[in-house]
Amino acid sequence: IVLTQSPGTLSLSPGERATLSCRASQTVSGTNLAWYQQKPGQAPRLLLYTASNRAAGIPDRFSGSGSGTDFALTISRLEPEDFAVYYCHQYGSSPMTFGQGTRLEI
């Protein structure tokens, strides 16, 4: 399954709302889609799984939605530490695949 993320880069300011999109080339079974955040020099950090469930310790400003082939990650009010690269990832079919990433910049 090919995951296409848009936009490639999103330029926003702290306090604003961010919406990141992930479109799959075919249905993601069981809404088995996760979102990761990655900062330079660090491993990806799990934010959401099953499209909308927050991982442990993730602030509630992060939310996810979608099913089938269209998914979204929303950050309600951007904090300075939220500027990073975000990847969607489907784990419902093998091979597991990742989107190409959206860079969220100030």
Next chain:
Amino acid sequence: QVQLQESGPGLVKPSQTLSLTCNVSGGSITSGSHYWSWIRQPAGKGLEWIGRIYASGNSDYNPSLKSRASVSLDRAKNQFSLMMSSVTAADTAVYYCARGHYDILIGPYYMDVWGKGATVTVSS
């Protein structure tokens, strides 16, 4: 709290075999509730899943690697390993190991714990 740590040579010659180990602490690789994965990321690029192994020893791989990758478990050391044969410069990347959840009814689930990554360069 489970932690993963990759180790292995940082430099591999072209056509040789890349070998990495992931040490798991704070949890057991024999847990039937988890699987153990390898993912890589070339510099400045996105993430590519390589393969995974379950506690049962069953494994599956990304077909894009054309059967060059193999993941194995060392239950005595609580480690799992990646071997990738016939490497080229295109295999230069940061390699991550990660833990995924497994549900007997749902199947493989999301990956939640990652190692910090090991940089591997393929060059003569």
